[in-house]
Amino acid sequence: LTSVRYPDLKRGGYATVTDRDISDFEKLLPENGRVLTDASELSGYNTDWLKTCRGNSQVVLRPKTTEEVSGIMKICNERKLAVVPQGGNTGLVGGSVPVFDEVVLSTQLMNNIISLDEVSGTLTCQAGCVLGAIEEYVSDYNLTIPIDLGAKGSCHIGGNLATNAGGLRLLRYGSLHGSVLGVEAVLANGDILDCLTSLRKDNTGYDLKQLFIGSEGTLGVITAASIICPQKPHAVSVAFLGCESFPNILQIFKQSKNMLGEILSAYEFIDFQSMSCAKENLNLSSPIGDFPFYVLIETSGSNGQHDEEKLNQFLEEMMSLGLVHDGTVATESIKIKNIWGLRERLAEGLLHDGYCYKYDVSLPLPHFYGLVEAMRERLGDSAKRVIGYGHVGDGNLHLNVTSKEYNQEIMDQIEPFVYDWVAERRGSVSAEHGLGFKKRDFIYHSKSKSAVHLMQMMKNSLDPNGILNPYKVLPSTLR
Numbered sequence: 138l139t140s141v142r143y144p145d146l147k148r149g150g151y152a153t154v155t156d157r158d159i160s161d162f163e164k165l166l167p168e169n170g171r172v173l174t175d176a177s178e179l180s181g182y183n184t185d186w187l188k189t190c191r192g193n194s195q196v197v198l199r200p201k202t203t204e205e206v207s208g209i210m211k212i213c214n215e216r217k218l219a220v221v222p223q224g225g226n227t228g229l230v231g232g233s234v235p236v237f238d239e240v241v242l243s244t245q246l247m248n249n250i251i252s253l254d255e256v257s258g259t260l261t262c263q264a265g266c267v268l269g270a271i272e273e274y275v276s277d278y279n280l281t282i283p284i285d286l287g288a289k290g291s292c293h294i295g296g297n298l299a300t301n302a303g304g305l306r307l308l309r310y311g312s313l314h315g316s317v318l319g320v321e322a323v324l325a326n327g328d329i330l331d332c333l334t335s336l337r338k339d340n341t342g343y344d345l346k347q348l349f350i351g352s353e354g355t356l357g358v359i360t361a362a363s364i365i366c367p368q369k370p371h372a373v374s375v376a377f378l379g380c381e382s383f384p385n386i387l388q389i390f391k392q393s394k395n396m397l398g399e400i401l402s403a404y405e406f407i408d409f410q411s412m413s414c415a416k417e418n419l420n421l422s423s424p425i426g427d428f429p430f431y432v433l434i435e436t437s438g439s440n441g442q443h444d445e446e447k448l449n450q451f452l453e454e455m456m457s458l459g460l461v462h463d464g465t466v467a468t469e470s471i472k473i474k475n476i477w478g479l480r481e482r483l484a485e486g487l488l489h490d491g492y493c494y495k496y497d498v499s500l501p502l503p504h505f506y507g508l509v510e511a512m513r514e515r516l517g518d519s520a521k522r523v524i525g526y527g528h529v530g531d532g533n534l535h536l537n538v539t540s541k542e543y544n545q546e547i548m549d550q551i552e553p554f555v556y557d558w559v560a561e562r563r564g565s566v567s568a569e570h571g572l573g574f575k576k577r578d579f580i581y582h583s584k585s586k587s588a589v590h591l592m593q594m595m596k597n598s599l600d601p602n603g604i605l606n607p608y609k610v611l612p613s614t615l616r
C-alpha cells in the first residue's frame with residue numbers, strides 16, 4: 138500500500154483493524170463514546186491543527202485509566218496494530234495524527250488531577266489534563282504551572298511532555314526536563330512503567346522518565362506525570378517596545394538580564410511583518426506606532442511597586458541609549474492579555490493566509506534574524522508572507538512562510554535550504570516542536586549518525602514491533 142497523499146511512503150507491515158479487534162476494544166472500554174468508528178467522528182482525530190497532514194484511521198480509542206491504556210497496548214502489540222497516541226492534537230509537525238490507518242489512542246478522558254502537595258507545589262495528574270485547566274486548578278492554591286503556550290486551551294499535559302514543549306515561560310522556569318519529577322508510561326507491550334515519584338532528588342539509577350519527555354509518542358504512552366509548580370507571582374507587568382534593528386533587540390536582552398535580573402520572566406520578539414499579519418488576519422491593533430521590530434518583556438515578581446519601578450527605570454535607560462523608540466507598560470490583566478495576544482495568536486493568524494510553511498529553529502543569537510532575511514531575499518515575491526517571531530530569550534526563532542495554497546516550487550526554495558542554513562551555523566532544526574512526521578528526515582542536520590543509531594536501538598528495544606507512532610521522529614532511512 139502506498140499513500141495517495143505521501144506517494145513515496147510505504148505502509149509498514151502492520152495488521153489492519155478487524156471487527157474482532159473492535160469488539161475486543163469495546164469489551165475493554167464498554168461505555169458509549171469510548172470506541173469511535175463513525176467516519177464523522179473520526180475526521181478531527183485524523184487531521185492535524187495546521188490542516189496539512191491527514192490520516193485514515195478507522196478507530197479512535199478513549200481510555201480513562203492507565204490499566205485501560207495497558208489493555209489497549211497489549212491487544213495492539215499482540216495483533217501488530219500500529220498506534221498513534223494523541224493529546225490535544227495541537228502539535229505542529231504532523232506527529233499527532235495517523236499517516237495511514239493507525240489506531241488513535243486519545244487521552245481526552247484521562248483528565249483527573251491525582252494530587253497536589255501544597256507545601257512542595259508538586260502536582261500529580263493524568264496525561265489528558267488540559268494545560269489551561271491545570272493552570273486554573275493550581276492558581277487556587279497560589280501556584281502556577283511552569284509551562285505556558287498559546288495552545289493552552291486545548292493541549293494536554295501528556296502532549297506537552299511528549300513534545301517537550303518549550304513555550305513562553307521557559308526563560309524563567311527552564312525546560313520540562315527539569316520541572317517534571319515523575320512520569321507513568323505504558324510501554325508498547327502494555328507493561329506499566331511506574332516512575333511517578335515526586336522527589337526533587339533521586340539519583341538511583343538511570344533517570345528513565347527523561348526518555349519519555351520529547352519522545353513524541355514513539356517509546357511509550359505517557360499516562361500520568363508529577364510536575365513541580367512554582368509559587369504564583371504576586372505581580373506581573375508587560376512592556377511592549379518598538380525597535381529599529383535586530384541587533385538592538387539583542388542589546389536590550391543583555392541589558393534586561395542585567396537590570397531586571399530575577400524578575401525577568403519572558404523575552405519575546407515579533408517583526409513588522411508579524412505585526413501586519415496580526416492586524417490584517419486577526420484584526421488586532423498595536424498599542425504603539427510602526428517599527429521594524431517589537432519586543433515583549435514580561436516581569437514577574439513579589440512586589441508590584443518594586444517591579445514597576447525597576448521596569449520604568451530600565452525603559453528610561455533603553456530610551457536614552459537609543460535602543461528603544463516607543464513603548465508601553467501594562468500592569469492590568471486585560472491590557473497584559475491583549476499584548477500577549479499579539480504574540481501568542483500569530484500561529485492562528487497565519488492560517489488565514491492559506492498554506493503555512495512552518496519552521497522552528499534554534500540559532501546562535503548573532504545569526505538569529507539572518508535566516509528570516511535570507512529567506513525573504515530567496516523567495517522574493519513568490520510567497521505571501523515571510524515572518525519571524527519567537528522566543529529570543531531562548532535562542533528559538535519561529536520562521537513562517539505563507540502562500541494562498543500549497544506550492545511545490547515555494548517548498549523547493551525553502552527546503553532543504555532552511556535546514557542547511559541552520560546546520561551550517563550549528564543550530565537545531567527543531568527547537569521545541571519536535572520532528573514528528575514532517576521533519577524526521579532532517580534529523581541528521583542536527584544529530585550525529587551515532588546519536589541517531591543509539592535512538593534507533595532504544596526504539597527497537599522498547600518497541601520491537603515498531604507499533605508506537607510509526608513514520609515519526611526517526612528517519613525513514615538510517616545512515
Ligand code: FAD
Binds near residue numbers: 226292298
Ligand atoms: P498532540 O498534538 O496531541 O501530540 C503531539 C505529539 O505527542 C504526538 O507525537 C503525539 O503522538 C504525542 N503524544 C501526545 N500525547 C501523548 C501521550 N500521552 N503519550 C505519548 N505521546 C503523546 N509548542 C511549544 O513547544 N511552544 C509553544 O509556544 C507552542 N505554542 C503553540 C501554539 C499554538 C497555537 C499551537 C497550535 C501549538 C503550539 N505548540 C507549541 C506546539 C505543540 O507542541 C504544543 O501545542 C503541545 O505540546 C502539544 O500538546 P498536545 O496535547 O496537543 O499533543
Ligand code: 2HG
Binds near residue numbers: 497527537
Ligand atoms: C509559538 O511560540 C508557537 O507561538 C508556535 O511555538 C510557533 O507558529 C509558530 O511558528
Ligand code: ZN
Binds near residue numbers: 535
Ligand atoms: Zn514557540
